[in-house]
Amino acid sequence: MTQYILTTNDAALAKPPAAQHGPQTTLRSEILIMEQDKKVPEKSGAEILIDCLIEQGVDTVFGYPGGAVLPIYDALFQQKKIKHVLVRHEAGAAHAAEGYARSTGKPGVVLVTSGPGATNAVTGIADAFLDSIPMIVLTGQVATTLIGTDAFQEADTVGITRHCSKHNYLVKDPADLSATVREAFTIATKGRPGPVVIDIPKNVQVATAPTNVVNNAPKRFHPAGEADYIAINKAVELLANAKAPIMYTGGGVINSGPDASAALRELAELSGAPVTSTLMGLGAFPASSPAWLGMLGMHGTYEANMAMNQCDVMLCLGARFDDRVTGRLDAFSPNSVKVHVDIDRSSINKTIRVDLPIVADVGTAIRQMVDVWKGRKYKAQPLDEWWSRIKGWRAVDCLNYPASAAEIMPQYAIERLFNATKEKAPIITTEVGQHQMWAAQHFHFDAPNKWLTSGGLGTMGYGLPAAIGAQLGNPDALVIDIAGEASIQMNIQEMGTATQYRLPVKVFILNNEWMGMVRQWQELTYESRYSESYSDSLPDFVALAEAYGWKGIRCEKPEELDAAIAEMLAYEGPVMFDCRVAKRANCFPMIPSGAAHTDMILHSDQVSGTMDDEAKALV
């Protein structure tokens, strides 16, 4: 008796002699076949997988082929409904899927081979986990008979990804594939979204199973939905009676969908409360609104952080009190009543104790609040005094920076880019570092799903592949990766992907020849001992662009910047823009490590040069 029903004569796929590998096992698919009518049509695991992806509405897969996924790639070749996008490195596949997911609201799908294929994708999986991005990662695995033997390109993918994915599977039988894929999509997209990994051994891709397998597995995933009505009433009452309220919103509002953003705007209008947001939540509330305070946290605005510190009622909506947001925990918003709406119970009371926890989908909960507010005809307290204090903080003009006629200030570059593109409602991706914070401060968003950045994991190399994914999901959109010269090199090979698929992404590099954020911290904390933070031996980005078939533009003078940006936007294909900016500029305002919201550094002349060990240890 052969163990698998093979659809190929490939000897390498056939089962090795049983004597070497212990007792024979009977696959469940085989039992099913024996018990069922022989006429039931069968398909290979690879074909079943493709059918399931189509059933789930997948139109794009980001991947890279290899030995352990060849059967899946062959099945892909024989269909027309799913477009496969060949990246240049598996990290690029994962970040591209994130960019696709974040900009479209649909799950991103990744297909990589076993061993190095899977391990290269791990950074993107961890990134999606921390930023709650819905993603399905399909990894090839060596045949079940070889698992555990240190086979060629074997890695324990489920072991490696267990704690950086929302859930993962090793599928040992093609009969289990369809149920697994369906559950995986539910888990990835419902509740707090996240990456789900499905590891599929090669023999499971080749072996067949009946196509009439019905999924009787009990539903075991129950995400939160509507909020408790009493809690919602209490929250609305707190908000309506507040004299100094604030809404602190996060990526959850964007994950919840466009309706959540609409409801948020309504609630802000009704309550008259100012709104601030985390890095991940930018765009959920329009930056053009007078109620917008700007981003909060380490590089947030003075007015947002001061208002967080001084408020009497804080309504936290789909954010998670990250350490970059709270600053010193014991000094965080000391006098406020805190309401926290989060779909993930484990986010509640994780770092900050809150007074009114509400576990629910944030969009639904905000909508419920709006309904209660209107239904009970609440009137907001007069907030004139609160707003006049906010006005005072705004007058500090914390995002101001020293202008220069001689060199391009990085903040100025972002401002001009924003001015030139705002009518087009572009999708902006970033890498990680100073440029990311400058983009968050000086580029302004009026709609959700336009701002794609690596917030939780802080992954350099995220921006270019994310832009590629976003462009594929939004073919008509203007997609710009605001990058640094160091970060862009981390996944620069993906330029080839953009070329291959004719994707007109723009990469706008703020080139200051330093790993700027590292240098900034070294200036603040280590008396300017610049340990390995200089970007030496940089490539000629213009020549590099041309080598990949892109257009390259270099700009060094402030007076030439607008024309150069216009040239970039006018070009139909991909452009790499090497914007040579002031080398020594730092990103302010800043809450230094271990400090409170009220202890912001506003300008570079307030930088002290060293810190005590407690502050150093806080990262």
Place this chain on the structure above:
Amino acid sequence: MHIKEEISERHVLTLTVDNEAGTLARIAGMFTSRGYNIDSLTVADISEDHATSRITIVTKGPPPVIDQIIAQCERLIPVHKVTDLTEAGPHVERELALVKVNGTGDQRVEAMRLADIYRARVIDATVSSFIFEITGGPDKIDTFVTLMREVGLVEVGRTGIVGLMRGSEAS
């Protein structure tokens, strides 16, 4: 700068989980990756159809950390229910230990006498050794093992505790 230690409480958690590959690794690994303590952990299949297992975990941490541990356990897909027995009220905890003691003459007589007091059963004997089987709360077993050290303890095997709520309700 020195690393600060926080005051911890002991809690007994029971988890009802899917009996599938990787569940134990998922839970145990979550404790490691988030820096939580495991003092003991027991796991066994408890359902008729072999689909469900019960895991009993004894952990330590300040109250907010215990709350986080429960929330993080609940977040795992194969975990159906988490009960904090320590928080939930009256419950029973039991552990089984096998205790091997070597000795002759008075030592041997004393070991037998103590075993009798602690209601330990002899499950293996040679002319110079015993293996005792003892069940009870962790304190009782600790005390018994300490006493056996005086009379020739060779080795101990302990199961870690299992626990259930008192009364008619399921944990």
